[in-house]
Amino acid sequence: MQGVKSLTYFVFCSRLHYLCTENYNLRFMAASNFVDYVKIFCRSGKGGAGSTHLHRAKYQPKGGPDGGDGGRGGNIILRANRNLWTLLHLKYSRHVLAGNGGHGGPNRSSGKDGEDKVIEVPCGTVVFDADSGEYLAEVTNDGESLILLKGGRGGLGNWNFRTSTNQTPRYAQPGEPAIERNIILELKLLADVGLVGFPNAGKSTLLAAVSAAKPKIADYPFTTLEPNLGIVSYRDNRSFVMADIPGIIEGASEGKGLGLRFLRHVERNALLLFMIPADSEDIRERYDILLHELGEFNPELLDKQRVLAVTKIDLFDDDYLNGLRKHLPEDLPTVFISAVTGAGLNELKDVLWTTLNDESNRVLTFTHRDLDKRHRETAEDEYDLGMGNSSSEDNVESVDREEDW
Numbered sequence: 001m002q003g004v005k006s007l008t009y010f011v012f013c014s015r016l017h018y019l020c021t022e023n024y025n026l027r028f029m030a031a032s033n034f035v036d037y038v039k040i041f042c043r044s045g046k047g048g049a050g051s052t053h054l055h056r057a058k059y060q061p062k063g064g065p066d067g068g069d070g071g072r073g074g075n076i077i078l079r080a081n082r083n084l085w086t087l088l089h090l091k092y093s094r095h096v097l098a099g100n101g102g103h104g105g106p107n108r109s110s111g112k113d114g115e116d117k118v119i120e121v122p123c124g125t126v127v128f129d130a131d132s133g134e135y136l137a138e139v140t141n142d143g144e145s146l147i148l149l150k151g152g153r154g155g156l157g158n159w160n161f162r163t164s165t166n167q168t169p170r171y172a173q174p175g176e177p178a179i180e181r182n183i184i185l186e187l188k189l190l191a192d193v194g195l196v197g198f199p200n201a202g203k204s205t206l207l208a209a210v211s212a213a214k215p216k217i218a219d220y221p222f223t224t225l226e227p228n229l230g231i232v233s234y235r236d237n238r239s240f241v242m243a244d245i246p247g248i249i250e251g252a253s254e255g256k257g258l259g260l261r262f263l264r265h266v267e268r269n270a271l272l273l274f275m276i277p278a279d280s281e282d283i284r285e286r287y288d289i290l291l292h293e294l295g296e297f298n299p300e301l302l303d304k305q306r307v308l309a310v311t312k313i314d315l316f317d318d319d320y321l322n323g324l325r326k327h328l329p330e331d332l333p334t335v336f337i338s339a340v341t342g343a344g345l346n347e348l349k350d351v352l353w354t355t356l357n358d359e360s361n362r363v364l365t366f367t368h369r370d371l372d373k374r375h376r377e378t379a380e381d382e383y384d385l386g387m388g389n390s391s392s393e394d395n396v397e398s399v400d401r402e403e404d405w
Contacts, residue, residue: 034226035088036187036264037377039130041095041385045073045114047152047175048101050160054168055106065168067158068105070175073151074098074114080139084122085229087187094385098149101175104157114151124190124268130182130381133371140190148183152176182385184371186264189227191243193352194266196290197275199247202311204228205339206275207244210349215244222247227265234353243269250289263297271305271356277312278324278336287329305355306332309348314338 048070055063076098096119102111127136127148137146155173162169195203199222204215211230216223228244245262266272272294276286287308294301308329313321313336321336328334333351337344 033086033088035086035091036189036227036262037380038087038090038185039094039182039380039383039385040090040119040185041180041182042076042119042149043097043180044076044149044151044178045098045100046178047071047073047154048103048111048114049174050155050157050172051104051106051109052158052170052172053104053106054158054170062168065158065162066106066108067172068107068109068111069157069160070104070154070173071101071111071113072154073101073175073178074116075147075151076149077116077118077145078125078127078137078139078148079118079120079145080123080125080142081120082123082142084120087121087125087185090119090121090185094383098151098178100178101151101154104154104172108157108159111154116151118145119148119185121185122187124188126186126188128184128186128371130184133184135370136183149179149181152178184380186371188268189229189243189265190241191229191265191269192240192356193232193242193271193273194269195242195244195275196266196272196294197247198249198286198290199223201247201275201277202339203244203247203275206309206311206337206345207242209339209342210345211242213244227262232349232352234349238353240353240356242273248290248293250293263294263301267298267301269304271307271352272301273352274306274308275311276308278310278316278321279312282327283310283324284327284329305358307348307351307355308332308334310334310336312338312340313343314341 050070051067053065053067055066057063076096096117098117099115101114104111121139123140123142123144124138126138128134129136137148139146153176155175158169158172161171195207197203204217204223207213207215207228207230208217210232213228213230215228225246227246230242230244231239232242233239243265245265248263274287274290276283276290280286291302310321310324310328325334333355335344335348335351337348339345
C-alpha cells in the first residue's frame with residue numbers, strides 16, 4: 001500500500017512538472033500585467049439620413065423642401081499616451097463602438113455628429129488587421145493621434161435636390177454605413193539600447209546597476225519574464241534609455257523557450273548590446289547564434305549598430321580574460337564588465353554613448369511589414385470578440401415627411 005502511494009505521488013509530481021514547463025507561456029500571460037499584444041473590435045458610427053421634410057407654415061401652404069442633412073458618424077481615433085506602458089486596459093475593454101450620426105430635421109436642421117471614440121495606447125503601438133495581418137498604422141510620439149476608422153458621412157436632405165423642374169423632391173440621401181474591423185494592437189517599446197543575450201547572462205543585473213530600475217534578479221534561467229526599461233545616467237546630466245528583454249536560446253525562432261515573442265521590443269532600438277558571460281565555452285559561437293535568431297525574426301535587425309559586453313568578469317583572473325580576447329568577434333567594439341563589482345561600467349557607458357551619437361549611426365526607418373504569422377499569439381488571435389457583422393439596418397429616411405400637397 002505504501003508503494004502505491006509513493007508511485008501515485010511520483011506520477012503527480014511528474015505531471016505537475018510537465019504542466020509547469022509546457023504551459024510556461026500561458027501561466028506567464030495569465031499572471032503578468034504587462035500586455036503587448038491584444039485583439040479588439042472597432043466600429044465607427046454610421047452617418048445620419050437626410051430629411052425629406054416639406055415646409056409648413058401659416059399662410060404658406062406650399063413652402064417647399066427644407067429637409068436638413070444627416071450628421072456624420074463618430075470616428076475611431078488612436079492616440080499615443082506616454083503615461084501608459086502596457087495594453088492591459090484594452091484586454092478588458094475589447095469593443096470600441098463610436099456613436100451614430102443623427103438624422104436631419106426640418107427647417108434645414110442638420111443632425112448631430114456621432115460621438116468619437118479615442119483609444120489611448122502607449123507610444124510605439126502598431127496596428128494590424130486581425131484577419132489579414134495587414135499593417136495599418138502606428139503612433140510613436142506622445143499626443144500623436146490618427147483616425148483608425150472613419151465614420152460614415154451624413155446624407156443630404158431634400159433641400160439639396162430642389163431644382164426649377166423638381167421643386168418638391170421627396171427623397172434624400174441615406175447616411176454612409178459604419179465601418180467595422182477586428183484589429184491587432186502590438187506594442188514595441190521605445191529605447192536607445194536593447195539588451196540581447198541568453199538567459200542568465202546578467203542583463204537584468206546590468207540594468208539594475210546602471211539605472212534605477214528594479215528588475216527581478218535570480219540565479220536561474222528565464223528570471224525575466226517581461227521587458228524592463230531603465231534610464232541610464234551619463235555625464236553632464238545626459239541620459240539614454242535601456243531595454244532588457246527575456247533571454248533568447250538557440251532555436252527560439254522555432255518556438256523554444258519564450259520564442260521570439262519579446263524581440264519586437266528591440267526593433268526600434270538604435271543600438272543592440274549583446275551580453276555573453278565570460279564562462280561561455282565559445283563566445284564567438286554564442287554571438288553567432290544570437291545573430292542568427294535575430295535574423296530569423298527580422299533581417300533588418302542585422303543592420304543595427306552592435307556592441308558586445310563580456311559579463312561576469314569578477315569570477316576570473318586577468319590571465320583568463322586576456323586569453324578570451326583572442327576568440328572574440330573582430331567586427332564590433334567589446335567591453336569586459338562586471339555588474340556586481342561595477343568593473344567596466346563607466347567604459348561601457350562611454351562606448352554606448354559614443355556609438356549612439358556616431359554620425360554613421362542613424363535609427364533605421366523600417367519598412368513596415370505585415371504581421372508575420374510566426375509572430376502572432378494564438379490565444380489572442382483565436383479570442384472570440386462576440387461581434388459579428390452589424391445588422392444590415394439601413395440609414396432610413398427621417399419620418400418627419402409631411403403629406404403630399
